[in-house]
Amino acid sequence: MSEAFARPSVGAVGAGKWRVERPVVDQGKCILCGLCWLYCPDGVIEIEGGGVKVDYEYCKGCGVCAEECPVGAIKMVRERWEL
Numbered sequence: 001m002s003e004a005f006a007r008p009s010v011g012a013v014g015a016g017k018w019r020v021e022r023p024v025v026d027q028g029k030c031i032l033c034g035l036c037w038l039y040c041p042d043g044v045i046e047i048e049g050g051g052v053k054v055d056y057e058y059c060k061g062c063g064v065c066a067e068e069c070p071v072g073a074i075k076m077v078r079e080r081w082e083l
């Protein structure tokens, strides 16, 4: 399976340091079903080379991907910004 980022290449709004949590994928648990790619409202998930990649420049930390993952492979982790 290979699904590229669905976000627009021009005009997408990046995430700021206001993001409270970020999704972290346990690649060992992932079954490559593609649901996180399908449901991410910002289109910042890519599935390629047998793994899931999140573009943290644009991810807003909404947690939809973690909610939708059927095997619990995505955990939301508190951000630790250097301010």
Ligand code: SF4
Residues within 6 Å of the ligand: 022, 023, 039, 040, 041, 042, 043, 044, 045, 054, 058, 059, 060, 061, 062, 063, 064, 065, 066
């Ligand atoms: S936290 Fe939200 S914006 Fe970030 S990858 Fe998951 S669904 Fe997409």
Ligand code: SF4
Residues within 6 Å of the ligand: 025, 029, 030, 031, 032, 033, 034, 035, 036, 037, 052, 068, 069, 070, 071, 072, 073, 074
């Ligand atoms: S929803 Fe979960 S199992 Fe499916 S591709 Fe995403 S991380 Fe992998």
